[in-house]
Amino acid sequence: MLYILAKLGNARAVGCPPRAMYTSPILKEIQAITPQVAIQANNLSKEFRTGFWLNQRVYSLKDCSLCVEEGQTFGLLGPNGAGKTTLLKILLGIIRPSGGEAYILGKPLSDQTVKQHIGYLPENPYFYDYLTGLEILTLMARIFEVPAEVTRTRIPQLLEIVGLTDEAARKPLRKYSKGMLQRIGLAQALINDPSLVFLDEPMSGLDPTGRYQMRELILSLKAQGKTVFFNSHILSDVELVCDQVGILVKGELVCCGTLEQLLGTSSQYVAQVQSSSPEPLTNWLRELRGEGEQWTGILQKDPAQFIAYLESQKIRLLSLNLERKSLERLFLEKVQPRPEA
Ligand SMILES: Nc1ncnc2c1ncn2[C@@H]1O[C@H](COP(=O)(O)OP(=O)(O)O)[C@@H](O)[C@H]1O
Numbered sequence: 001m002l003y004i005l006a007k008l009g010n011a012r013a014v015g016c017p018p019r020a021m022y023t024s025p026i027l028k029e030i031q032a033i034t035p036q037v038a039i040q041a042n043n044l045s046k047e048f049r050t051g052f053w054l055n056q057r058v059y060s061l062k063d064c065s066l067c068v069e070e071g072q073t074f075g076l077l078g079p080n081g082a083g084k085t086t087l088l089k090i091l092l093g094i095i096r097p098s099g100g101e102a103y104i105l106g107k108p109l110s111d112q113t114v115k116q117h118i119g120y121l122p123e124n125p126y127f128y129d130y131l132t133g134l135e136i137l138t139l140m141a142r143i144f145e146v147p148a149e150v151t152r153t154r155i156p157q158l159l160e161i162v163g164l165t166d167e168a169a170r171k172p173l174r175k176y177s178k179g180m181l182q183r184i185g186l187a188q189a190l191i192n193d194p195s196l197v198f199l200d201e202p203m204s205g206l207d208p209t210g211r212y213q214m215r216e217l218i219l220s221l222k223a224q225g226k227t228v229f230f231n232s233h234i235l236s237d238v239e240l241v242c243d244q245v246g247i248l249v250k251g252e253l254v255c256c257g258t259l260e261q262l263l264g265t266s267s268q269y270v271a272q273v274q275s276s277s278p279e280p281l282t283n284w285l286r287e288l289r290g291e292g293e294q295w296t297g298i299l300q301k302d303p304a305q306f307i308a309y310l311e312s313q314k315i316r317l318l319s320l321n322l323e324r325k326s327l328e329r330l331f332l333e334k335v336q337p338r339p340e341a
Pocket residue numbers: 048049050058059060078079080081082083084085086087
């Protein structure tokens with residue numbers, strides 16, 4: 001059965017079910033319960049030629065494969081220059097890959113019809129300075145051939161969603177702050193009511209309130225069933241809103257999966273105890289650090305045995321918490337160069 005489905009699917013998915021429209025009732029039923037693939041990238045690579053004679057090569061992306069199901073929120077993390085924007089531009093069809101292939105909503109990258117269903121917020125949105133916010137949204141609506149009556153109701157809704165007042169929307173874009181440009185950029189990305197939204201560093205240039213609103217907005221897009229793919233170097237934003245996370249380092253996707261898969265379900269106990277010296281604790285707790293008589297460390301043995309030991313030694317236990325490895329720790333492990341073996 002899987003073989004038949006794979007044959008019928010037009011997305012040659014690796015690790016993801018294929019996306020296809022089936023006519024047979026049984027296959028239709030299977031399709032209804034099978035998550036569809038929004039983005040499938042297989043071994044994407046990008047090599048830029050630079051220098052006066054174009055004889056220098058920059059490898060921005062190497063053999064990058066990933067799969068995002070419809071309705072998922074995918075966060076692509078990576079330090080500056082890792083290749084995040086390059087990957088996003090390839091998926092959008094703005095630049096061509098040097099190798100590999102990708103499917104967007106089941107269609108190959110060369111298929112232009114799929115663009116109708118895509119929204120895109122660029123890393124540094126650059127709009128016509130002399131247009132007002134309202135004018136740029138109207139222009140984008142016309143480009144997407146959104147009917148005029150829909151545009152009339154959608155623009156005020158979008159302005160409200162992104163937090164721009166009517167007064168701000170009537171100002172020319174050259175008078176906009178970075179945060180305001182980010183907001184109008186997001187509004188234009190949603191003007192065609194896309195089912196797949198690409199956001200390149202959506203939180204950049206926003207103050208803490210703006211970042212919070214952007215996170216809420218991404219969650220509301222997800223609640224509407226939209227697929228969101230966004231780049232970021234802000235770990236907490238990714239951790240809070242994403243179903244899947246990928247970490248890109250020097251053009252290589254070093255890990256990709258759900259937070260549970262990446263961080264593991266296995267957690268560690270962090271204990272805080274009161275003791276005049278660290279000696280009785282060194283065999284039990286690692287990464288021990290102290291302040292006054294309070295010592296904190298990661299438990300290396302069974303919690304029940306530890307509690308019994310503390311009681312026998314008359315050492316007071318202040319707290320014992322189960323903590324999961326943080327995304328920050330995983331990110332640093334992946335990004336920092338490993339010492340040569
Ligand atoms: N048009 C280009 N020509 C040459 N090199 C480029 C071009 N675009 C990107 N690069 C290089 O590719 C690498 C990845 O860039 P980019 O995708 O913008 O990274 P990120 O978005 O993760 O900060 C960088 O080293 C960058 O200098």
